[in-house]
Amino acid sequence: MNDAISPSRYQLAEIGALLAEPARAAMLLALIDGTMRPAGELARVAGVGAATGSAHLKRLLEGGLLAVHEQGRHRYYRLANDDVAALIEALALPRTRPVLPDPSGGDRPLRMARTCYRHLAGLLGVGLCDALLQRGFVQAASEGMRLHDEGAQALVAAGLDAVRVEALLPLAGRGCLDWTERRLHLGGPLGVSLTEVMLDAGWLRRRSGSRALQPSDDGLRRLIALGVPWESRH
Known part of the structure; x- marks a missing residue:
């Protein structure tokens, strides 16, 4: 291609x-x-x-x-x-919005949070993208989505490593259509690197044998503090 x-x-x-x-x-x-x-x-x-x-x-x-x-x-x-x-x-996007099955359903973890080519997707990924855009931490530029200085400061204040966050500033991101939520999550090099930083910080954990991700209790608190919408019923 x-x-x-x-x-x-x-x-x-x-x-x-x-x-x-x-x-x-x-x-x-x-x-x-x-x-x-x-x-x-x-x-x-x-x-x-x-x-x-x-x-x-x-x-x-x-x-x-x-x-x-x-x-x-x-x-x-x-x-x-x-x-x-x-x-x-x-192409995997359903023609209609899927109905979330019973919490014991096998696809629930994938819908909640997963990797899409190494960046965060699913309900949590869409929520993070929305929060970063709404607060002006990430803004659209001609070369893609960029993390602004204010956004970098907010990520560091939330607990991410300052050196790792500074390395995100030159990277461009892109909106990636989420196949379960039918909204955008943050993809591209910025999305991949931010997900890696959150994994290394323990905010997110990989599920064995799956691309589903599990937010830790501490990571979820920090993401909510950044403005990511999340309710206990999720």
Whole structure:
């Protein structure tokens, strides 16, 4: 996918053909959390054999949806960039707003908070994006969303490391359409790095075997202090 060139109808049709195969779609969804995975693992996720999996991965590489990292004799696959992740999330958007199931439902943690190509998504991600924009901590610029000095000071006052927060200032973010909330969360390099800082600070915790995230009690208090809406019934 080339940002400098608008896709032709033939390129768009090729992307559609790549996504229309369930095995390839499963591989892409497995990588939407920003991880890198070997071919064998992706083949198992897709429910296909090694040879078929390799053929699917080759198609995805040639189509520009995947990139590969070589380390010695090993090859690890990842999504080509966050534009691909945004495309996958947008295509997964339901036609109508989903009805939240019983709290014991398996998709509740994903709707509450999850990673979308390494940045915070879900109800918590949308709430954080809303709070940062409404308070003027993050503002839209020609090159994307930028963290302002006042926003950096607020993040440090809330408990994040000052050096790590200062490193966020040059980074550009982007609005990413959230597939469960149908509103924007903060993506791009700024969104990814801010999520990493919150994870390292213990505000968020990863759930084993899932891209769902769990806010710690302390982290939730600090996020609420920043203006993130959150009620106990969530």
